[in-house]
Amino acid sequence: MKLKQLLFASAISVAICTQTAMAQTPRWLDPQVNRVNTEKSRSSFFAYESESLAKKGVKEESNRFLSMEGTWKFRFCKDHNLAPKNFFLPDYDDTLWDKFPVPGLFEMNGYGDKIYKNVGYAWATQFASNPPHVEEKNNYTGSYRRTFNIPAQWKGDRIYVHVGSATSNLTLWVNGKEVGYSEDSKLAAEFDITKYVVPGQKATIAMQVMRWCDGSYGEDQDFWRFTGIAREVYMYARPAAHIQDLFVTAGLTNNYTDGTLNVKVDAVQAAGKTLTLTLTDANGNNVWQTSETLKGKGTQVIDTQVNAPKIWSAETPHLYTLMTTISDKNGIIEAIPQKVGFRSVEHKGNQILVNGKAVLFKGADRHELDPDGGYVVSVERMIEDIAMLKKFNFNAVRTCHYPDDPRWYDLCDQYGIYLVAEANFESHGMGYGERSLSINPIYKKTIVERNQNNVLVQKNHPSIIFWSLGNESGKGENFDAAFDEVKALDNSRVVQYEQMWQDGKTEVFCPMYYEPNKCEEYCQGNNPRPLIQCEYAHAMGNSGGNFKEYWELIRKYPNYQGGFIWDFIDQGVRGVSKRTGKQIWMFGGDDGRYPATDHNFNCNGVLQPDRTPNPHAYEFRHYQQNYWIKSLDMQTGMAEVYNEDFFRSMDNVEGLFTILVDGKAVMTQNVPELTGLKPQETRRVDMSRLPFAQEVLDIISENPGSEVLANIEFRLRSAEPLLPAGYVVAEQQFTLQGYSFPTAAQVIAEAQTNKELSVKTDEQLACYTMTASGVTVTVNRRTGMIDYLDINHQPLLEDGYSVTPNFWRAPTDNDYGANLQRNFAAWKNPGIKCKQVRMAKVDGGATVTSVLELTAVKGELTLTYTLTNDGKIIVGQKLKADPEKKNDNMLRYGMQWVMPGKYNQVTYYGRGPVETYIDRDAQPLGIYTQKVSEMYHPYVRPQESGNHTDVRRWAVTDAAGHGLEFIATGKMECSTLPYLPEDLDDGIDKYLHQSHSGDLIERPFSVLQIQQRQFGVGGINSWGTWPLRQYHLNYLDYDFTYIVSPC
Secondary structure (H helix, E strand, O other), X not given: OHHHHHHHHHHHHHHHHHHHHHHHOOHHHOOOOOEEOOOOOOOOOOOEOOHHHHHHOOHHHOOOEEEOOEEEEEEEEOOHHHOOOOOOOOOOOOOOOEEEEXXXXXXXXXXXXXXXXXXXXXXXXXXXXXXXXXXXXXOOEEEEEEEEEOOHHHOOOEEEEEEEEEEOEEEEEEOOEEEEEXXXXXXXXXXXXXXXXXXXXXXXXXXXXXXXXXXXXXXXXXXXXXXXXXXXXXXXXXXXXEEEEEEEEEEEEOOOOEEEEEEEEEEEOOOOOEEEEEXXXXXXXXXXXXXXXXXXXXXXXXXXXXXXXXXXXXXXXXXXXXXXXXXXXXXXXXXXXXXXOXXXXXXXXXXXXXXXXXXXXXXXXXXXXXXXXXXXXXXHHHXXXXXXXXXXXXXXXXXXXXXXXXXXXXXXXXXXXXXXXXXXXXXXXXXXXXXXXXXXXXXXXXXXXXXXXXXXXXXXXXXXXEEEOOOOOOOOHHHHHHHHHHHHHOOOOEEEXXXXXXXXXXXXXXXXOOOHHXXXXXXXXXXXXXXXXXXXXXXXXXXXXXXXXXXXHHHHOOOEEEEEEOOOEOOOEEEEOOOOOOEEXXXXXXXXXXXXXXXXHHOOOOEOOOOOEOOHHHHHHHHOOOEEEXXXXXXXXXXXXXXXXXXXXXXXXXXXXXXXXXXXXEEEEEEHHHOOOOOOOEEEEEHHHOOOHHHHHHHHHHOOOOOEEEEEEEEEOOOEOOEOOOOEEEEEEEEEXXXXXXXXXXXXXXXXXXXXXXXXXXXXXXXXEEXXXXXXXXXXXXXXXXXXXXXXXXXXXXXXXOXXXXXXXXXXXXXXXXXXXXXXXXXXXXXXXXXEEEEEEEOOEEEEEEEEEEOOOOEEEEEEEEEEOOOOEEEEEEEEOOHHHOOXXXXXXXXXXXXXXXXXXXXXXXXXXXXXXXXXXXXXXXXXXXXXXXXXXXXXXXXXXXXXXXXXXXXXXXXXXXXXXXXXXXXXXXXXXXXXXXXXOOOOOHHHOOOOHHHOOOOOEXXXXXXXEEXXXXXXXXXXXXXXXXXXXXXXOEEEEEEEEEO
């Protein structure tokens, strides 16, 4: 009996202790408490007091709107436990507090360290992850205060505060009273403050934001970990009778020709009021209208059909306006404008259909980031982003990895962008195993709730095609439940989640960084889920290789419908170099002591932080273009033109046909026959019937030894939203007559035609010298290298720099990720040892031959320098490889020339004007002129840059055009930079340095790299995968010859 009593007493004691502990757990450590006294999530609309204001759609002009943005009094505390007490009381003395912008982020305004982390949490160097626990130490806490005048005309209305985004949580007080609490840093929190304020009087508003809370375990996204308030912050009023929510679904029926409109209306205190729905087109014409009396409770559902509406798609973003009003005998009570796009989304077979078509998603992952504002992104910046998407032939965006500012969705509706709308949950740092939050029951509510709210807020946007449940959080029952909840809320869209792979609760197989061969293998199977990579073509640094191979497969297999490039914008923030004072793009590790960081892994953009295109952007632009010449044969006169658009004819584009002879344009003509195609149509065009066809054939026949190229551009006839008239939306180049490379034998034969010319030679213990036609070449007999090259007694080589073989490049981010700086390290210093140097007279000139041993790689390199009678230099570089190492690779096979700084201009005939590499070369052949200082692209971190492929001629000259021209005898690549490779090379471990392109100091000379070829740059991922095999540079026998001519 006593034992039973003891056990009972113990149980009671444990229960009391447990309840006490639970009662004492702060809500910012409790995953079961995510929102307290907030309004239920609803569609992101604004309700106006009149229909005329609603038609204008500018909420700032409404008397029911009051901006809360601007300067607030602010107190920053590094540790949460040091945050001020009772600061929310109206009479609290804040005179010594700082002034701080709202919206604004702590770290972007000088409070706390800017931390970037990919996998793992910002507290990684402070404490171990143990959800839901976070520490108060370094848990930045910002306390805000400001007084507002509550408009007198709001008497009798409900009054709300809207905070668009607060990281990581938000507590709100009004006039000393706590109103509520919110987590989920990427969705708005709205609070009803009616009972806390008096219209016509002042109100003290206080807010507090913490850096970390239990919800931070679900916000481990690959981006800057900032703290503060972003997006819009305002107060608004609504009458007692108002619409609580609208759910508008506009679909298609009758073989996608007619529209269906389903409207669900939830109203409060509006029984007996008149509900009117009016649908108008883009010109304001009424399309449909209905009125009915509102019921007391429940959701009212209105269904109708619209005959032959203009259909919404990314190509044709036709929008209608649904005006929803509540009125009584005194008139309009409130009016809500809602944009409507008629379109359908279906999962049929193994495809996703939009309006019945298996569209191709040419997508990018976009973090919401500004180089100056961080998470605070202006509407102007958003429009700029959409303009750049359009310019580079993107039609889709994944809102990685959270909901964006509601205004972004409005803009995507307006301008036409397909969206994957992702919920705000990623717990990458907890892994995918037994610690994954996907199977942790205490986070089920958070995962489901965040997905639910994502749908409730964004549900009315036609641009949203997919709902995404989150990112990189493992596979488990919590996401199964989220999938079910999302489908229950909205069955009109497709739901995906990457971690479900090929067999879980996902309607799309949306892997990350699948290699092309794996993509093809999947497409040849029978899985009903279409393949749309949620992340691919990791665009870090000098990247973008093998994009062509991805799109060849996408266009080949109907169940491969595209993907989303990681990612759209380099996430650097603006900074200043401590070394040069120049602008840099800061990345992880640039701020703070012992910061948790993954360095520049957040800089993987198609565009730089200021939206300047990175070179690989042009590769993406080309292979994502919508208009193609499938074939062109001027001899037969036939061409095939293809319109890859799904909903738009080629009526607003014009074809421009340009003929180039050896890189120079000699004829340009408009070709109306290349345009006007219907969607998905291929047209055969008889080019021989065009009025200029004979002129093209004459050009070819009149230039038998020249390369003849045809450039075809598709330009906009008239301006489209965000794109000007004349903008080139697609371009291709065709070879009508191939290039004939000169040979060394031809050069020597030409030199022999003038019998009066000859080469004088001089032999000394230190060097061999050859002189002809004002050109003097001096070869070091100890090293076997050219030390001096003089033309008419002017040095063309920088003093102290010999012409040297080069097998190395400054490693790219992809090189480092694949550990090539270690795997290929022998080629950085291959142990060159001169075995033999000899000089001999030859027909037409003289030759110095140097035989070099490459001791580190067991190879032999033979260099030949032939000076012809007429002053040209034929350079030969012949490698005899170690056959035992044929599977090894090198980064470059070529030579380095360093010329004095006055030779600072390059004119070349090759691919350009943007840099190209063997696996990223979608630039047209032509003649281009650039300054040496312009040829280096300032990637966020220094690395290999400026290369051009398929070079025929490369001249490095001074302002007067004097210098050296390098002439190809076969495949050749070149670059000329104001940097040596070692200036751009961060060594064996790039993370030992925080290097930025803005830290670089230009050399007072020009560095030419001339090579037969380079190793590819790669473009699958940046943490291990090599370029595709065909773009490797295996250690084999090579023979490279080029000609150097004074100019």
